[in-house]
Amino acid sequence: MTAIRRSVVLRSRPQGTATLDNFAVVEQDMPALTEGEVLTRTLWLSIDPYMRGRMDDAASYAPSVRLGEPMTGETVGEVIASRHADFAAGQIVLGARGWQSHVVSPGSTLTALSGGVPYSTYLGVLGMPGVTAYAGLRDIGQPQPGETLVVAAASGAVGSVVVQLAKRAGARVVGIAGGEEKCRYVREVLGADVCIDHRAVADLPAALREACPRGIDVYFENVGGAVQRAVYPLLNDFGRMVMCGMVAEYNDAEPAPGPNLRATFTKRLRIQGFIVHDRPENAREWRAFATPLIASGELHYREQVVEGLENAPAALLALIGGSNEAKMVVHVADPSAA
Structure with missing residues (x-):
């Protein structure tokens, strides 16, 4: 040695x-x-x-x-x-x-x-990112059949699991990713109903409004920045915003301005952050559920x-x-x- x-x-x-x-x-x-x-x-x-x-x-x-x-x-x-x-x-x-x-x-x-x-x-999929997607949706997002869920960084380690779990729950899933290839993967492999390429659209808020004609019930936040500012006005009454990360802002020397939070009470929104390790048994439960799905090819x-x-x-x-x-x-x- x-x-x-x-x-x-x-x-x-x-x-x-x-x-x-x-x-x-x-x-x-x-x-x-x-x-x-x-x-x-x-x-x-x-x-x-x-x-x-x-x-x-x-x-x-x-x-x-x-x-x-x-x-x-x-x-x-x-x-x-x-x-x-x-x-x-x-x-x-x-x-x-x-x-x-x-x-x-x-x-x-x-x-x-x-x-x-x-x-x-x-x-990755069986580790912290997969557990994060599982716990965030189960405890905060709680997507229901027919609801619209939007997930930022939809092709990433967390977002890709969010897409698949939300579809299994019966939600209509709109992903946001950067690049044509990532969006194709989110749609064709992960099964999202729509994926918006935020690098290609000239007006992200308009693209989101078109993709979410009935508003947004659940937003799984991985990015922050311009994506968050585009999503927030479209949240429906009693919408849930799962605060997982804000990678677009991690290099900022000063915090970026956030949205006006008045809608939090007028729409009765639930905005909640979480750290996956707050509940240690999350990992054991997720692996028991997900390992057979990976072995069978059902979880990508x-x-x-x-x-x-x-x-x-x-x-x-x-x-x-x-x-x-x-x-x-x-x-x-x-x-x-x-």
């Missing part, structure tokens, strides 16, 4: 748009394990929009990454050494956090994985694989900039038995 681990650390905080200069790759001695800890070799690293927020020194639902520390991110890894009774060398586990070739974690934070589906899916997903830990910063910048085509994952290594 190598005695060195490589890490991608936060070298500086962004001033507005994040750049590659905000990151650095460093090498360190392999740490020793203490009782209850597990050392994993990273196989797959998840890249998610929330990571941009962790680069700022600002109060949020989770601590910021400190300068010189590895960026945070969920991984699938192979157990290399263990001082925890539930884990042994060779097991594949989910939950170790950090942009590192090797991660030391408390065994209590890890979940052992079995085969049957690709390990990378536990970072796609991934964009980036090779090499050192390319994780470029992957994050592409994701925040909207140039990714699918759920972004970094392939770091193969299992020892592969």
Whole structure:
């Protein structure tokens, strides 16, 4: 086993748009394990929009990454050494956090994985993005048959699951995505009734009004910015707005102006944010439901694989900039038995 681990650390905080200069790759001695800890070799690293927020020194639902520390991110890894009774060398586990070739974690934070589906899916459709879509719709959005649901970033890791679950609930689904190819995927594969290419339309509010002649009952918010401003006036009485993320604004140095909230009481709207980890059992329930659907091909997903830990910063910048085509994952290594 190598005695060195490589890490991608936060070298500086962004001033507005994040750049590659905000990151650095460093090498360190392999740490020793203490009782209850597990050392994993990273196989797959998840890249998610929330990571941009962790680069700022600002109060949020989770601590910021400190300068010189590895960026945070969920991984699938192979157990290399263990001082925890539930884990042994060779097991594949989910939950170790950090942009590192090797991660030391408390065994209590890890979940052992079995085969049957690709390990990378536990970072996407079976992981935090899939759980987010499931929990946001179940607890807040609650789409009903015949209602109109709009989802921003409809081809993304969260949005693509939202589209499929909303259709299963009987809703009329309108997706918003950036680019003809993404919109075709949202319509033809995921099953949305309409998908609006926000990069191609000259008047997004007008395009939404045409796509939603009966207004909008549920809006699953992943983007913010101009998309949110176009959706908000079309919300129906008792509409629900699921606040998941606002990726279009993560690089803004100053908060963008929001919509006038008078309609919140005149239309009796429900606008609610959530963090998927507030209810830990969400993940177990979602995987029990979704794993058979993936195995049967009923639940669709796609991934964009980036090779090499050192390319994780470029992957994050592409994701925040909207140039990714699918759920972004970094392939770091193969299992020892592969």
